[in-house]
Amino acid sequence: MSTSVDDYAVGRVVETQIHPNVSWGAIMVGAVVAVSLGTMLNTLGLAAAASLVETLTRETPTTQSMAVGSGVWLALSTAISLFLGALAAARLAHRWDMTDSALHGLAVWGVATLLAAALLGSAMSGGVAAGVRGVGAAAGGAANAMGAAVPALTPEDALDGLGGRLFGQGNAAATPREEAMAEASQIFLRRMRDGQWVPQDRARIEVLIAAIAGIPQPEAATRINETEAAVQATLQRAEETARRAADAAARATAVGAFWAFAALLLGLGAAVLGARSGTHPGRAALARRRDTVRV
Template sequence: MSTSTTTGAAYGTGLPDGTAPLPSRISWGAVFAGGVVAVAVGTMLNVLGLAIGATAVDTTAGQTPGASSFGIGAGIWLLVANTIGLLVGGYVAARLSGSGDSTDSVLHGLSVWAIGFLLSAVLLGNIIAGTANTAFQGASSIAGGVLQGVGSAAGGAANAASGPASQLAQQVDPKQLVERAQTALRTGGDPAQMSSDQRNAEIAQLLTRRVTDGQLSQQDRDRLGQLVAAEYNIAPDEAQRRLQQVEQQANQAAQEASRRAREAADAAATGGAVAAYWIFAAMLLGAVAAVLGARVGTRTPPAVRRYA
């Protein structure tokens, strides 16, 4: 023990050597019990809110509240249920701890608040994992059925091919198929001398290049106008006008899609920020409720009467 001497008097500033340390003043059993009670009460109230919300749905009369009203009501009810659950849990923990000190009770209430949120997170994670596992099993069953059906169909097709269909296939000349494919793929000639399949193939090729590269050279644009004019039997000026109109509409559609994508991203960011603020408010309010419940549940030491 360290001492300090002033005008001949000694004052102690520590525990004597060999003295046992201060005993722990926290009851983990009480904290865990309070956390379990808080989660149970909050879950019970949320189930009650779910029942009330389902009762409010009336598809026959057409008087069902809107989605926004349901969302606001569910958020408020969740906040109230969480607050009441932590209030009761803090009270239970402080009462079971047996401590008559207000500071100890507040710390027990905060511990209940932390345990309660951890238990809620674990339960929510298990529910999400179970739902995902069920969905995966269902998708696997569907995929297995589809593959089995495909295998059966392939077997049937093979059996059919061994009949009259195989005899018909033997009568087809492979050289004719190759010549037809080469004729359909041959592009770059006079549009008036090309077949409709050839013109459409080259038009599709040029349009694909326009979409992927973002623009076409003047030579490709002239070629596209000639193909369109020959395919639809219109004047070259009319073909160029139609192409400009289609290109303008495509640019407007792309700009509109970009604008909607930005708006969706902004809405998602705003929604995430609002949800984060609400979660923070719910946790802060839950901590206050747990502390108040613990203060109420603090035991009052019995009064001791002294006789002279």
């Protein structure tokens, strides 16, 4: 309460009620409301997207259309939830100034964003986290799964699939054949890793293959060359597949990031608009007369 000499002179007392600049309680309530509504709407979006999958009739929408639809839904649900959360915060904070209300809406947006990020980053289980995370990651899910399903192919793996071409079916005794195959495999893999033949290794493997497969040494040399070309082709195809998967995953990540940025930007505008909508200029004058001046 504050008074002045002139006020006493005219027999009037001015009572001033001071509000704090920031109402953190209202901001936290608005943020919780926004995150809860966003979780509910995103869970609904996930259910709608899952209902469109038709594996039996193969009428499932394309990955691109699903990604676009998920991004649009994420942006709209974010805007709606932040608008209502900021509106609730402005009403609870009793802000009668448009600028103060807009700043409270901005604070609701910031707190809600941090709260949502903390919830998504924690080890939550159940449908709430799955719903929010599922809609946000729908754009890149297929590409990431494809990239994870393409392991790096090693020369050993390639040779395992082409060992019959190299060794054939010989008549040597079991133990000597196994030892010879092991030595030949080591020599062949060393060549694949080094990128070129060591002269003594080349001569040795021709002898081993001829003995293992029971064929002349010139035919063994031809078989080694064919197997070498086949292994290189297999490795090149595997590398190309892995590169395509990585490229698709990178593009999907970029698209998802752009959609997330658009959702945050739209949510920011919605939060400010919602907070300003929660302010009634008509009630502001009455509140100021009631709260600041009493005669």
